[in-house]
Amino acid sequence: MSRIRIKNFGPIKSGYNQQEGWLDINKVTVFIGNQGSGKSTVAKLISTFSWIEKVLVRGDYNKSRFENDNALKDQYISYHRLENYFTDETCLEYEGDAYCIVYDKGDVKIYENSNAKTYTLPQIMYVPAERNFISYVKTPKELKLSSKSLSEFLTEFDNARKSIKDDIDLPVNNTKLDYDQLNDSLNVLGSNYSVGLTEASSGFQSLVPLFLVSDYLSKNVSRQSKDNASHMSVDEKERFKTKVQEILQNDSLTEEQQRLAISVLSSKFNKSSLINIVEEPEQNLFPSSQWNILQSLLGFNNINVGNKLILTTHSPYMVNFLSIAIQAETLKNEVLKNDNKDELLKKLDAVIEANAIVSGDEVAIYQLNELDGSIGKLQSFEGIPSSNNYLNNSLIQGNSMFDSLLEIEEEL
Incomplete structure (x- = not known):
């Protein structure tokens, strides 16, 4: 399992408060927290260091290319616009299956991991929150984007779009996605309507790029691992x-x-795994649609053993729905021991897609505090994430505020 340690980098100060600061990058890893707390910062560092490890394994570059303070900051960390997050006290460490990368107060060292296990060459995809911008314009490929990560996402979006042969089922509202090759356009198809993606709701404009690219890359990687x-x-x-x-x-x-x-x-x-890093999968989506896209992302993540899904989120529904996926995995293990397992499995499948369940041991949820720059891990009970988290606490705070208003009203 890969892991990362971050101190004094951008909004992150003391970093993770357990395991000597090491954050485990699990099969499913989730970051929650307020704006400016560093959720995307951690996700972007994971993306960057995973990529460096990949090109070193593949032999694209020698490690001396990265063992340079200015090169690391100005050429590679700058890909995600993090080059100004460094301070004189910045310490970054990444331990992957093949390489360890250390940045300590300006000194960069790279080592081969002596404890390395079998390394699966990954396809790394960073899905930015700005993805709905791609759906909004009619000719996204003509955009001159200053964001390198958004440009790369646009490239994969274009590849995925052109790979469409038949209508694709979308995970919301019983809709389908159609690619009009003649007009080079995407259309959302309902039971009695058809609307171009550029004219569709903001929810579809956010969901379609995320779903389409994730579906395309997960299946493409699966084929590569076999071919x-x-x-x-x-x-x-x-x-x-x-x-x-x-x-x-x-x-x-x-x-x-x-x-x-x-x-x-x-x-x-040959790429044999997908590291799918998604900012705010819930963006512009109704709660039931958030549940559906999460099931899709978990399903894509389960296609290959080496796949990883990394999410940043502001939505309490995402964490709660992830708890359902974990509970379903625990329940399925018990159901398989039951004499009436066939009937019980049908009932379980009616609640959650069979390929979307995940073990609690494969999930890590981290909470980032924007006030002191610290990171904590959300506790769990028998694998189920605690309901006592930043997102649910905000809902509780809202109820408490309403109670306070009622108390004032009673004094009138």
Whole structure:
């Protein structure tokens, strides 16, 4: 399991208050907190360091390229516009399955992980909160975006859009998504209506890019993990061919050794997992739609063992619905032991999609405090996240305020 430690970086000061500051990056990892508390900051650092680890494993760059304070800040951390978050006391550490990356007060060191397990080459996707902007304009590919992460998301959105062959079922309101190839446009189809995505509600404009790209990438990665190099990018194919030729021209290797070397090389190039990092999946969505998109994201995350889903959220529904997915997994394990399991499984499937359940052991929810820059982990009971969290407490505060108003009214 990968993990990260952050101190004195942007809004994050003391960092995580347990495990010597190490945040575990689980199968499902959620960050909650007020505006400016650092939720997206942590998610963007995970995205950046995961990418650096990937290109080191793949051999795109030598680690000396990153062992430079200015290069790390100005070229790579700046990808997510975090270069101004550094202070003289900043300490960042990332421990992945293959590499460890340490930034300590201006000094950058990278080590191979001596405890490394099998590394699965990931497709890393950062889904920004600004995604609805892509849906709003009619020709998003012509946009000149200053955000590199949004530009990359737009590229994958365009790839996903053009891959549509038949109507796609959307997870809300029994709607479908249609791609009009002639006009190069997306349309939302209901039972008795059709509306272009650019004219659709803000909820659809937020949901469609998230759902479409997540669906496309999770399935594409799943195919890559089973197929050969046919799904590589053009640059990857060229590097792969060059390295294969080097192996085949090495007379010191036996034929069996050459086959083994090429097999190892292929595993480095074919992506076999998806790290899907999503800002505010609930954006502009009704609570029931939030539940539906969460089920979809969990389903995509469960396609491959190595997949990871990282969420930032302001929605209490997201945490509560995640508790349902965890409880469903616990319940399913008990149902499978029951003589009446077939009937009980049908009832369970009516509550939650079968592929959307998740073990509580694979979930971590962190709360970020904007006042002191600290991070705490949401406690759980038998795997179920505690209802005593920042988001639910805000709802309780609202009820308390209303009670106070009633008390004043009684004094009139």
